[in-house]
Amino acid sequence: MELFSNLMLGFSTALEWHNLLYCLFGALIGTLIGVLPGIGPVPTVALLLPFTFGMAPASAFIMLAGIFYGAQYGGSTTAILVNIPGETSAVVTCLDGHQMARNGRAGTALAIAAMASFFAGTVATTVIAMLSGPLSRLAMSFTAVEFFSLMVLGLVAAVIMAHGSIVKSLAMIGIGLLIGVVGIDVNTGVARMTFNIPEFADGLSFVSVAMGFFGLAEIINNLEKPSHQIVVSQKMKNLLPTWQDLKTAFPAMLRGTAIGSILGVLPGGGAALPPFTAYAIEKKLARDPSRFGKGAIEGVASPEAANNAGAQTSFIPLLTLGIPSNAIMALMIGALMIQGIQPGPQIIVEQPELVWGVIASMWVGNLMLLVINLPLIGIWVSMLKVPYRLLFPAIMLFCCIGAYGVNNSVMDIWLMLGCAVVGYFFIKVKVETAPLLLGLILGPQLEENLRRAMLLSDGDFSVFVTRPISAVLLGSVAVILLVMLSPAVLKKRDEIVESEG
Numbered sequence: 001m002e003l004f005s006n007l008m009l010g011f012s013t014a015l016e017w018h019n020l021l022y023c024l025f026g027a028l029i030g031t032l033i034g035v036l037p038g039i040g041p042v043p044t045v046a047l048l049l050p051f052t053f054g055m056a057p058a059s060a061f062i063m064l065a066g067i068f069y070g071a072q073y074g075g076s077t078t079a080i081l082v083n084i085p086g087e088t089s090a091v092v093t094c095l096d097g098h099q100m101a102r103n104g105r106a107g108t109a110l111a112i113a114a115m116a117s118f119f120a121g122t123v124a125t126t127v128i129a130m131l132s133g134p135l136s137r138l139a140m141s142f143t144a145v146e147f148f149s150l151m152v153l154g155l156v157a158a159v160i161m162a163h164g165s166i167v168k169s170l171a172m173i174g175i176g177l178l179i180g181v182v183g184i185d186v187n188t189g190v191a192r193m194t195f196n197i198p199e200f201a202d203g204l205s206f207v208s209v210a211m212g213f214f215g216l217a218e219i220i221n222n223l224e225k226p227s228h229q230i231v232v233s234q235k236m237k238n239l240l241p242t243w244q245d246l247k248t249a250f251p252a253m254l255r256g257t258a259i260g261s262i263l264g265v266l267p268g269g270g271a272a273l274p275p276f277t278a279y280a281i282e283k284k285l286a287r288d289p290s291r292f293g294k295g296a297i298e299g300v301a302s303p304e305a306a307n308n309a310g311a312q313t314s315f316i317p318l319l320t321l322g323i324p325s326n327a328i329m330a331l332m333i334g335a336l337m338i339q340g341i342q343p344g345p346q347i348i349v350e351q352p353e354l355v356w357g358v359i360a361s362m363w364v365g366n367l368m369l370l371v372i373n374l375p376l377i378g379i380w381v382s383m384l385k386v387p388y389r390l391l392f393p394a395i396m397l398f399c400c401i402g403a404y405g406v407n408n409s410v411m412d413i414w415l416m417l418g419c420a421v422v423g424y425f426f427i428k429v430k431v432e433t434a435p436l437l438l439g440l441i442l443g444p445q446l447e448e449n450l451r452r453a454m455l456l457s458d459g460d461f462s463v464f465v466t467r468p469i470s471a472v473l474l475g476s477v478a479v480i481l482l483v484m485l486s487p488a489v490l491k492k493r494d495e496i497v498e499s500e501g
Contacts (some may be wrong), residue, residue, distance in 0.1 A: 006356045007129060013357030014364050019062050022055075023361050026063035027368050030070020034090075035078055041071040043218045045331045046210040047395065049338065050402030057339040058354045062361040064335055065315070068328055069121060069362065072308045073369045076113040080106060080300075090307065092275040096292060096299030103295050108241050112249050112297055113304045114373050115241075120257040120305035121366035124312035127261050128319070129359050135320035136348040144452035145463055147344075149473035151446045154323045155438060156477045166484050168431050176439020179204055181447060199411040206334045208403045208412040209440060212419025213426075213433050214327070219395055220420065221427045249301035252282055256302035260309030265316050265325065274310035275303030312362055319348065319355050322445075327434035330441045 013019060033044045045064055052060035075090030080097035093113065100109040142150070155173050182193045183203035194200040241249070259281065260274040282302045283292045292299050314325045315332075322343030324330035333343045341351060348355045403416040426433050457463035465471045 003129065003133065006133065006352065007360060009352060010129075010356030010358075010360030013058055013353045014062065014360035019059055019357065019361065020364065022059045022063040023066050023365050024368055026066020027070040027365050028372065030067040030072075031074035031077075031369065031373060033067070034071035034074020034076075041068050042327050042331065043215040044071075045328060045335075046207075046214040047399060047402065049207045049210060049331065049335055052335055053338055057336070057341060057351065058357040060335055060339065061332070061354060061358050062365075064332060065358055065361065066365045069308060069311045069365065070369060072304075072311050073114065073117050073373055075307075076117070076300075076304055077110065077373075080109045080113065090275075090304075092279045092303040093300055095279070096294070096296045099293065099295035100297070100300065105295065108245060108297070109300050110373075111241050112245065112300050114370055116249065116253045116256065116301045116304040117308040118366050118370040119253050120260060120309040121312055121369075122363060123257045124261050124264070124309040125359060125362040125366070127313055128316055128362070129356075131316055132319055132348060132355065132359065135316065140346070140349075142469070143467075144449040144456060145467050146469045146473070148446060148449040148453055149464060149470040149477075150321065150323060151442045151449065153473050153477050153480075154317075154325075155435070155442060155446075156480050165431075169435050172426075172431060172433060172435040173439040176436040176441075177443040177446070179209065179436075180440045180443025187451065197411070199407075199409050203444075205403070205407060205409075205412045205415060206337065206440065208416040209419050210331060210334060210437065211399055211403060212416040213423035213436065214331075216396070216399055216416065216420035217423025217427060217433075219392060220424050223392060245297055249297050252298035252302035253305045255281060255285075256305030257309045259302075260306035260311075261313045263306075264310030264313035274306040278302040278306035315358070318343070319358070322347065324438060324441060327437050330434075330437045333441050 014023065029044065029048075030041060033041060044067055048064070048067070052064065055063075072090075076093050076097065079090040079093040080101050082098075097109045097113065100106065155177075178193070180203075182200055184191055184194075184201050191201065256275075256278040259278045263274040263277060279292075279299060279302060282298050283289050286292065286296070286298065314329055317323045317325045318329045318332055322333065324333055336343050336347075341347065341354070399416065400413055403412045404410065423433055453463060454461075463470075464474060
């Protein structure tokens with residue numbers, strides 16, 4: 001009964017006309033940036049953060065969430081038609097989706113991708129609605145000790161999310177933590193690492209840092225890539241799959257949805273893990289694995305379902321614990337902080353309209369995406385012909401306006417440009433910057449909970465291992481580090497990096 005009343009509250013928020021418009025805008029923008037290779041939801045959300053400053057919290061979050069799961073839809077379009085994934089999660093869709101397009105079944109592939117995405121999104125939203133309440137009540141029993149251990153687990157799990165060297169990933173977490181504590185210490189009033197710059201007294205602007213590292217740096221890097229793409233030349237036909245197509249694809253959708261829903265919740269899961277896992281399982285279960293890579297419809301249905309389910313269940317740790325499970329969720333926390341809302345388990349009690357409004361909007365947004373994606377395929381394909389170099393000046397202008405507008409400070413523009421240069425350097429030396437963002441977000445909360453835990457325990461550090469939940473969380477951290485530092489895992493990661501290079 002409580003779940004039903006919460007959902008009614010959510011739909012009353014999500015179905016307000018202005019929130020419907022923001023949901024539609026987010027879904028359209030998400031699809032667009034999913035279609036355009038090289039942009040992606042992380043830079044887009046980072047660039048749009050300053051424009052949420054004057055919006056109502058529920059509207060801002062509904063729009064940003066729509067961008068995230070909308071990008072999962074759009075990424076499949078370029079994967080199928082161009083053999084280039086618009087979004088990381090659509091990499092696996094290229095394998096069979098593009099082969100279906102080359103075999104004259106582009107319309108069927110796009111329709112199955114949209115249907116799998118809608119089905120998975122609907123199921124994942126139901127999972128979020130069912131789990132948010134119980135998990136939030138569990139988290140309300142956490143003290144500063146458990147929250148500190150949980151945040152340490154979230155930071156270490158970011159190493160799994162990052163590609164390449166584990167040492168570099170841990171170093172990026174350290175840099176993020178250092179950036180996060182810049183400013184006046186609220187307990188002692190001492191300035192830390194401000195270099196006598198008054199604008200840094202309240203800390204480095206999260207918006208400027210995020211836009212620099214994840215917006216401009218990625219966009220500058222994309223200027224080096226060739227912009228001419230060859231689209232499969234055929235009219236879109238057979239957009240309605242046959243009964244046999246649906247019969248073959250539906251079990252794969254179910255399995256992909258289940259896999260994505262589970263893996264999306266895990267901290268550090270990243271965008272690629274659910275679809276890759278779902279594809280590998282489908283290939284293992286297939287009677288004829290040789291069909292995969294040659295246009296198997298299950299090779300489109302399962303990973304598309306997995307990436308959408310994973311995208312939406314990744315909101316569960318954010319909405320219940322205030323812990324980001326990936327880089328985009330860290331940006332979402334930044335959006336909440338811009339609105340003056342402290343992320344954590346209390347958010348579902350203090351801001352029920354926000355939390356349940358976002359959950360309900362996911363149902364609405366997934367329906368919008370199903371309706372608008374298939375009829376507008378021709379428009380999305382034509383967008384692929386826009387040269388990237390023409391988009392860059394407009395993006396730069398919006399970045400500067402956004403960075404300046406948050407605090408009306410020119411220093412924030414310089415900070416953004418400086419972070420863009422450093423972020424571009426990190427890209428060139430193949431260092432993942434996602435752990436840095438998680439460190440930046442969690443750093444102040446980590447420090448606050450550590451100090452509070454020390455006050456409660458009279459300075460006794462053993463409290464972190466004597467309290468059961470904290471001990472389990474820190475034990476998980478130790479296991480993750482031991483596994484990730486094992487020679488077999490290190491060798492496998494090196495092989496992946498070499499193959500990507």
